[in-house]
Amino acid sequence: MPGATRAARNGEPKAARSKESASRGAKTVRGQPAVGETRAAEHASAAARSTTSASAAKAPRADKSTEGNSGKSAKGNSGKSAKGNPDKPAARKARPSAPSKPHERRRPSSQASGIDMLQDSGEPIHVPGSRLGALQAEYLSRLGELVRSPAAPQPADRRFSGDAWRQGPFAWTASLYLLNEEFMKRLAESVEGGDEKTRERIRFATQQWLAAISPANFLLTNPEAQRRVLETQGESLRSGIGNLLGDLQRGRISQTDESAFEVGVNVATTPGSVVFENDLVQLIQYAPSTETVGSRPLLMVPPCINKFYILDLQPDNSLVAYAVAQGHTVFMVSWKNVHADQGPLGWDDYLERGVLEPMRVVREIAGVEHINTLGFCVGGTLLAAAAAVLAGRGDDWIESMTLLTSFIDFSRPGSIGVFVDEHQVAYREATIGSGGIMPGRELALTFNYLRPNDLVWNYVVANYLKGEAPPAFDLLYWNADSTNLPGPMYCWYLRHMYLQNELRQPGRLTCLDVPVDVGEIGVPTYIYASREDHIVPWQGAYESTQLLSGPLRFVLGASGHIAGVINPPAKGKRSHWLGESLPENAEDWFAQASERPGSWWPDWAQWLSEFAGERRPAPKTPGNARHRVIEPAPGRYVKEKAG
Numbered sequence: 001m002p003g004a005t006r007a008a009r010n011g012e013p014k015a016a017r018s019k020e021s022a023s024r025g026a027k028t029v030r031g032q033p034a035v036g037e038t039r040a041a042e043h044a045s046a047a048a049r050s051t052t053s054a055s056a057a058k059a060p061r062a063d064k065s066t067e068g069n070s071g072k073s074a075k076g077n078s079g080k081s082a083k084g085n086p087d088k089p090a091a092r093k094a095r096p097s098a099p100s101k102p103h104e105r106r107r108p109s110s111q112a113s114g115i116d117m118l119q120d121s122g123e124p125i126h127v128p129g130s131r132l133g134a135l136q137a138e139y140l141s142r143l144g145e146l147v148r149s150p151a152a153p154q155p156a157d158r159r160f161s162g163d164a165w166r167q168g169p170f171a172w173t174a175s176l177y178l179l180n181e182e183f184m185k186r187l188a189e190s191v192e193g194g195d196e197k198t199r200e201r202i203r204f205a206t207q208q209w210l211a212a213i214s215p216a217n218f219l220l221t222n223p224e225a226q227r228r229v230l231e232t233q234g235e236s237l238r239s240g241i242g243n244l245l246g247d248l249q250r251g252r253i254s255q256t257d258e259s260a261f262e263v264g265v266n267v268a269t270t271p272g273s274v275v276f277e278n279d280l281v282q283l284i285q286y287a288p289s290t291e292t293v294g295s296r297p298l299l300m301v302p303p304c305i306n307k308f309y310i311l312d313l314q315p316d317n318s319l320v321a322y323a324v325a326q327g328h329t330v331f332m333v334s335w336k337n338v339h340a341d342q343g344p345l346g347w348d349d350y351l352e353r354g355v356l357e358p359m360r361v362v363r364e365i366a367g368v369e370h371i372n373t374l375g376f377c378v379g380g381t382l383l384a385a386a387a388a389v390l391a392g393r394g395d396d397w398i399e400s401m402t403l404l405t406s407f408i409d410f411s412r413p414g415s416i417g418v419f420v421d422e423h424q425v426a427y428r429e430a431t432i433g434s435g436g437i438m439p440g441r442e443l444a445l446t447f448n449y450l451r452p453n454d455l456v457w458n459y460v461v462a463n464y465l466k467g468e469a470p471p472a473f474d475l476l477y478w479n480a481d482s483t484n485l486p487g488p489m490y491c492w493y494l495r496h497m498y499l500q501n502e503l504r505q506p507g508r509l510t511c512l513d514v515p516v517d518v519g520e521i522g523v524p525t526y527i528y529a530s531r532e533d534h535i536v537p538w539q540g541a542y543e544s545t546q547l548l549s550g551p552l553r554f555v556l557g558a559s560g561h562i563a564g565v566i567n568p569p570a571k572g573k574r575s576h577w578l579g580e581s582l583p584e585n586a587e588d589w590f591a592q593a594s595e596r597p598g599s600w601w602p603d604w605a606q607w608l609s610e611f612a613g614e615r616r617p618a619p620k621t622p623g624n625a626r627h628r629v630i631e632p633a634p635g636r637y638v639k640e641k642a643g
Helices: 006-010 014-027 114-118 129-148 168-189 196-212 223-231 235-250 319-325 347-366 378-393 414-419 422-432 440-448 452-465 474-480 487-499 538-546 586-592 601-609
Strands: 272-277 281-286 292-294 298-301 330-335 371-376 398-404 525-530 552-557 575-578 594-597 615-617
Touching: 129 168, 168 196, 196 414, 196 452, 223 235, 223 452, 235 452, 272 347, 281 347, 298 347, 298 378, 319 330, 319 601, 330 347, 347 371, 347 378, 347 487, 371 378, 378 398, 398 601, 422 487, 440 452, 525 538, 525 601, 538 552, 538 586, 552 601
Parallel strands: 298 330, 298 371, 371 398, 398 525, 525 552
Antiparallel strands: 272 281, 281 330, 292 615, 552 575, 575 594
């Protein structure tokens, strides 16, 4: 009941709960280990495709979430406001103590939305004459050197790393292209005037054009493809045409041998059972692999624009299997590939049916009041919004929260931001905002073009020019297994998160009839970001540390949006960074952080163990009397393909 202590709700002695809280607080300073304590030691958010309409009318939004409540006063830096409700108790009094030098969370005003950054200054786009002259002079000098002393391209560029590019006219062609590429990018970077959005689009368009015109992409200028034609007596051309025709039928470029994988057979294989389902999600409970487990289970919320098994690819790189092996009872949300009849679903539906309802079921099955939670990418944004709803209601369900490459503050949207402005969002709202489907295939294509050389043109060269069959790669199989989104949910997400950046503004959004304030989320939170992430830049993920009010731990991993996250310790790859404090500026954090070799998983496992609860015998059967087994994991929903 509201106002009761956590000890009373859990049926635990108050003294024990106080002792546990005191102990946890003694070990944690914003989630960081004490000095001297040793710790062991890369869809997707969604993005809009570029469209050409600039004048489409804005359609009414189809769910209950609004921009309202502008009159709500912001709470103070202490983070303990009752949101204007004198009857509402302060939340989570027994939480670990704040740091000895509490940093003040930045409380943005209602005017500090992302749309302000999108306003055109009215200044014409131009390159300063002095800068243009300097670039021209340097280019002509470098071009003269290349003419006088032709040099082979540097092998660091994988497009031109083969021996065939090291000699003759092909070496000259590649070197000239690379010189032009360098100076075109520098020219784009030199643009001044207009707004940042416009300058960003100039840089993006330049990148796309340069990637497309690479001599590696054409048979007449690619010596490796020509050699392949001669060696195979033309068979490579025949195979390449066959690959092209097959991809035209599929409507996308093949990145891997999709026949090599089957969901539930050699991907998504961790044993478990579906114990609950509704029209939007299935809930999987994984079988224990230890004799005892923590009393508090772990619920994982994956991105809704992809299938959940990015967290359960194969046994040797499965975060699910790793968490199970650490003695956690793990539950997983599996999103349904929505169909046309589900086109009216909105953001509130995803919050209620996709996050909060699974939370209730997990609590019922485990017989506990509080559970640990994890959200990945868009799943992390959904989880944070759900946690804010719970905080606004006074419901104390969450023991801890883990956010993996997730935005709460969208002020640094990365490459996706180039697709999002008022015109593009209004166009989507006018077409699918009141009902309809955002095809997963379209979303996947957008994400691929954020890295065109790695995810588009290299496959054009290999599949079509050289006639090669793409190799089997589990991560790329998952990348091609896309998920549809309902139009209203997608449009709401674009407008209120990416465009207007309202989740960070206290009381600006109303979700499930609750004015939400992420600053009221006082639970211990582990925030992970990837250093080379182009979808959720790590500096943007770091902004969450300035908004949440509970004990926090921020960890930065090497590599990108996916590869950084899926980094099992046994492979001994990459590294991660840890910091002793959480300054306001992300770059300041990195300056004082220390690099540790290997995966971040052990650090997370040690952190999560503090919130697992008392050990008890592992459950012998999944579910309970009310929530019985429906079918074996991974379930039906994950096997449905986007149309």
